[in-house]
Amino acid sequence: GAVVSQHPSRVICKSGTSVKIECRSLDFQATTMFWYRQFPKQSLMLMATSNEGSKATYEQGVEKDKFLINHASLTLSTLTVTSAHPEDSSFYICSADGTGGNGYTFGSGTRLTVV
Amino acid sequence: GENVEQHPSTLSVQEGDSAVIKCTYSDSASNYFPWYKQELGKRPQLIIDIRSNVGEKKDQRIAVTLNKTAKHFSLHITETQPEDSAVYFCAASRFGNQFYFGTGTSLTVIP
Numbered sequence: 001g002a003v004v005s006q007h008p009s010r011v012i013c014k015s016g017t018s019v020k021i022e023c024r025s026l027d028f029q030a031t032t033m034f035w036y037r038q039f040p041k042q043s044l045m046l047m048a049t050s051n052e053g054s055k056a057t058y059e060q061g062v063e064k065d066k067f068l069i070n071h072a073s074l075t076l077s078t079l080t081v082t083s084a085h086p087e088d089s090s091f092y093i094c095s096a097d098g099t100g101g102n103g104y105t106f107g108s109g110t111r112l113t114v115v
Numbered sequence: 116g117e118n119v120e121q122h123p124s125t126l127s128v129q130e131g132d133s134a135v136i137k138c139t140y141s142d143s144a145s146n147y148f149p150w151y152k153q154e155l156g157k158r159p160q161l162i163i164d165i166r167s168n169v170g171e172k173k174d175q176r177i178a179v180t181l182n183k184t185a186k187h188f189s190l191h192i193t194e195t196q197p198e199d200s201a202v203y204f205c206a207a208s209r210f211g212n213q214f215y216f217g218t219g220t221s222l223t224v225i226p
Contacts, residue, residue: 034213034214036216041219042218042219043204043216043217043218043219044159044204044214044216045216046213046214046215046216049213059116060116091156093158093159095214104149104161104164106158106159107158108157108158109156109157109158111156
């Protein structure tokens with residue numbers, strides 16, 4: 001149980017375009033989801049906390065207009081990187097918590113490369 | 116917010132020896148401390164965790180200790196094996212699910 005699916009696993013996009021990453025809780029309802037970013041050989045940095053049906057809470061230094069988070073249902077949260085630039089290239093990973101999960105389940109991650 | 120520091124950043128041990136990784140945290144309200152193992156390009160995997168009402172927890176070759184007064188906790192791996200080689204992250208959390216991670220320790224177990 002407590003499976004979190006993240007899609008896509010890898011994406012390459014051109015600079016200036018937008019990319020959407022999906023995070024789904026497959027066997028439980030996720031009232032809260034977290035988005036992290038991990039640069040090569042660095043730690044996971046919390047970007048934002050999203051709650052179903054309400055606006056996401058962003059960590060200091062994370063641009064909410066650039067990283068759009070939508071958590072419209074109890075099983076899906078999306079992160080859209082708008083007007084992507086090469087410096088946005090990173091490993092993005094979500095974590096979901098909910099009534100059925102244990103609060104500590106990570107998605108498989110998305111490797112974003114902006115060229 | 117919470118600030119988690121982790122040491123060392125790299126650690127090499129001979130197979131069979133023990134490995135110890137240490138973390139400190141700043142928020143005295145943090146009450147949950149998980150440890151994750153991450154292999155290259157993969158998601159972090161929870162290996163052990165401890166809550167603030169416990170001082171020590173052990174699971175086979177892995178143990179974690181917590182000193183709430185000093186605000187530090189440590190991961191201990193005994194009888195290390197080559198498959199233990201990975202990056203290990205500690206984390207601290209106030210509510211049990213919003214994590215602040217340490218900077219990671221790259222562990223290499225030499226056969």
